[in-house]
Amino acid sequence: MIGVAVYRFFHMGSSIALFIGTMLVASCTPSDRDFATNGAGSDLMSQRTVVATDSLDAYFGEICRQADLPVSGPRPLRCQTGGFDELSWQSMVKAGFNDIDHRCDLYLSWLENKRNEKPFVDATISTVGTTAAGVLGVAVPGSTALEYVGLALGFTSQIYNAYYTRALLGIEPSTIKITVEGRRLAFRNEFIDARYREKGDVVYVLRSYLKLCTPQTITMDVNAFARAGATGVEPPQYQNLLLERRAMDTIRSVTSPALVVKPLTTPTVSPAVRLVFVTAGYSDAQLEQVRAALCVHSSDPANTKTMAAIKMWEDQVYEDEPNNPLHQGRVDDVEFNGINMQQGLRDAPRCEDRWHNFEERALFQGKPETEKSFITAINKIGLSKSAMKFGDAASRKAVADARTKCALMPINGVGMSDLTDDLYNKIIEWSGKTEGSTCG
Known part of the structure; x- marks a missing residue:
């Protein structure tokens, strides 16, 4: 019965039109209307960019943890990517591949199980939202997994719609599995020696890999490989994969022809x-x-x-x-x-120009009362009579004089007029003594 239903779905044009029309009307949301009217939009910045950035940071935090790379904070974790070398980026990509493979295998098993459930095959789009969230490892409400990530790497539920889901349910399961596994192996083999230098490289590769397990791609791949078997013409997927891999290692000059590329050089550092x-x-x-x-x-x-x-x-x-x-x-x-x-x-905020070292900044930046008390102290013990704020000429001379009187000569590149914690404590202690006392 399921085979007959799927056969009729694919071969009755009027039924297809009615089905698609029903889906468009039934599932028309503000997002649908926005895409229908504006496409991807003409402005680079959009609210989706903000959500995608937060989701990507959260996803990277989880993948870093899977790869035993440094993370910080409670969930959503933050991956400490600053200073990653190529080995670290490579480890992240491998962990991402494994994570996607796991979710993809769950999706393929789910498709095979649902193919045998007539009530599901006869349904429209009612369960697709939950399906997309559940089978791809993104938590449904109330769970504790990656619910803040959305569909990983920016894919939204619109790519998991009823049309492609019903189409896949009409394809023999082993054909889907062989096609997807073949594409994944080819992808991994092509990128096995790829060198990742920054976060953008990793996002590009993981998104490309994840697309292999989306309903549209699976449907397209099955059709393309079926045609290739009948005609002997190589499917475009192979050439596209080579182009994807080529884009990782090359950059194109603005004035160069489209097919002329130059090697990407690693930036030098001092x-x-x-x-x-x-x-x-x-x-x-x-x-x-x-x-x-x-x-x-x-x-x-x-x-x-x-x-x-x-x-x-x-x-x-x-x-x-x-x-x-x-x-x-x-x-x-x-x-x-x-x-x-x-x-x-x-x-860390930038250090104000009037501080000569980090200890001065820690003592006074954003602490006007502490600064005022220190100026009062150096005036009281006679080191200065005209200092108005720390960092002016009078206060610097007072600090230099205090170093001499307190026998605290500077070390580790500190200048005579630079204040340090030990000298600050000496001056404050000195100011608390009776008038005429000496340092020490």
Whole structure:
């Protein structure tokens, strides 16, 4: 009975027209009307972009966890991709392939089971929304899986519609399985030596791989391979796969002919970048982020100021745990990206120009009362009579004089007029003594 129903569905033109018309009317939503009127739209930015970005970040967090790569925060997890090398990106892609394979296998099994259920075959679109969410591993309401991801990698339920689902139910299950498995193996084989350098590469490849298990692609592939078997003409899927793979490793000059490509060159970084960061993959721009956060304002060609600033920052961060393995005088992925409640240097606000080092920033930035109390202290003990705010000429001279009087000579690249935690504490203690007392 099922075979007869499917046969009639494919061979009665009027029935098809009536069915499609019924589906369009019954399932017309604001999203449907928007696509029908505007297509993909003419504006680059849309609300879908915001949702897709959040969903992609959440999906990457889960895939990173599957690949044993660093993540932070409660769900939705955040993958610490800053500084990933090619091996890390490769691990993420493999985990993504495995995740997609698992969900695809569940979908193929579901199709085979539903093919034997006449009530489902006779139904229209009523269960497709739940089906798409359930069989692809995206949680239905009330579950604890990837419910915030939506359909992974940006695909929406519109690609899992009644027309293609009913079409697939009319195809012999082994034909679907052989077609999908063949396409997946060919894809993996073609991309086995691909080199991934950034997040965009991974998104591109995983989306392409996921498309192989969507109803439209499966239907198209079955038809294309059936025609190829009858005509002997190679299906376009093979050529398209080669083009997809080629796009990973090449870039095209704007003025070049369409088929002329140039090799993609790996960007070079300065020796300072390799010195500052523990892992490869960071850029000079990210080095400048670190310097801006740690108050290295001037040129630092020898990198001495930057390394001293990193040590000062780590001494403060790991004050209660000096043996922490992250306390190594260089910036690793966790320190740059942040983890749990700890803010990373990547997201730290820029240091104000009047602070000479990170400890000055930690003492005074955003703390006007602390700054005012310090100015009062240096005026009280006679180090200055005219300082108005920290960082002016009078306060800098007072700090330099205090270093001499308190016998706290600067180390690790700190200047005489640079304030540090130990000198700040000495000055505050000194200001609490009776008039005429000395430091110490």
